[in-house]
Amino acid sequence: MRIRAMERADWPGVAALWNASVEAGEVVYKPLTEAYFRKKFLEDANYWPELSLVAEEEGKIIGFLNGVMKRVFLPKQNHQNTPGYITCFFVDAGHRRRGVGRALVNELEKRMREAGKSKIACHGDNPINLDWVVPGTPGHDHNNAPGMDEECAGYAFLQALGYTPRFHEVAMYLNLKDYRVPDDFAVKRQRLADEGIYTGRYDLSWHYEYNGIFDRVGSEYWRKVFQDEIASDHPRPILVAACNGAICGFTGPVDKQPSGRGWFSGICTDPLFEKKGIASVLFNLLMQEFIAEGAAFSTLFTGREAHARRVYERAGLRVVRGFAIMDKPLA
Secondary structure, three states, rough: OEEEEHHHHHHHHHHHHHHHHHOOOOEEEOOOOHHHHHHHHOOOOOOHHHHHHEEEEEEEEEEEEEEEEOOOOOOOOOOOOOOOEEEEEEEOHHHOOOOOHHHHHHHHHHHHOOOOOOOEEEEEOOOOOOEEEOOOOOOOOOOOOOEEEOHHHHHHHHHHOOEEEEEEEEEEEEEEOOOOOOHHHHHHHHHHHHOOOEEEEEEOOOOOOOOOOOOHHHHHHHHHHHHHHHHOOOOOEEEEEEEEOOOEEEEOOEEOOOOOOEEEEEEEEEEHHOOOOOOHHHHHHHHHHHHHOOEEEEEEEOOOOOOOOHHHHHHOOOEEEEEEEEEEOOO
16 A cells, blocks of 8 residues: 555546545535535645645555645744644545555654644644535535534544544534524614614724724634625625624624525624623524525534524524544644
C-alpha cells in the first residue's frame, strides 16, 4: 500500500469511495460529482494539494483523506495560532480494519507537523465546508458540519487515534410550513421595546455602533459578516436588537439557498444584555423573514447543552444529528 498526494487521474477512484459510503448510509454528505469536488476543494483558496491524500494498492484507490490549513485568515489569526484540519476520509469497505485509515491520518499529521502546526482538529472553523443532507427529509441540507458526525464510524476511529472530543453540538431542523409564532412572542418584543430596545430590520442609514457586541462575544467572523453586508451594494436584510445607538443583538443576513434552506450566519446577544429574551425575539423574527423570502426549511447548530437550544426548540426545531469538535496535539 502506498500513501501519496491525490492526482487528477485518481478522481474516479475517490468519487467511487465517497459515493459508496453515501449510498450505504454511512455518511450524510451529498454525493460527490466532479463539479462539486472542484468547487468545494480545488477552487477553495485554502486548498493544499499535498494534503489531499490517497491510499493506493495494486493500482486501485482504497482510501482518501482531505486535510487543510488556512491560507485566508480572519483578523488576529495566522498560520501559527490556527490548527490544521481534517475535512473528511473514506476507506474502501473491503479494506477496512487493515490500517488504511490510520496510515492516511498518520501521513496527514506528519505533513502538518512539518508545516509547523502544533494541533490538528475536526472543527467547524475548517474553511472547506461540506454540505450534508438531513436524514428523513426530501433532500433538505445544511451547508457545513461543525465536527465529526457522532453516528459515523469515523467518530470512534478518531478517538482511537488520540483525538479528544472537546465540545458537542447538535444539528437542528425545522420544516418552515410547521413554524408557528410562539404565544408569548409579541409580549416579549413589547417588553424589550418598553426597555428602549428595538428589535427588527437594521436600517443602513442609522450607522449604529457595532464593534462592542462583537468584541464582547469574541467573534471576528460575525464582525466581518456585518461589515461586509452594510458595505454591500446589494445588502441583504440584517436583524438586530439595538439600544441607545448601539447594536446589542444580531442575526442574519437573511438569505435563501437554492435548496430552499433559509441561510444566516448565526445569532448572538451582547453579554451586557443577556437574559432579556433578545435571542428568542430575533430568532422568531428570522423564521418569519425566511418564510417571507420563500424558504422551505431552516437548519442550524448549537451546543448540546446550550441555553439557545431551548429557544430553538420552542420555535419548533428538533435535533436531527450530533457532532463532536475534536482535536489532537501534534507536538
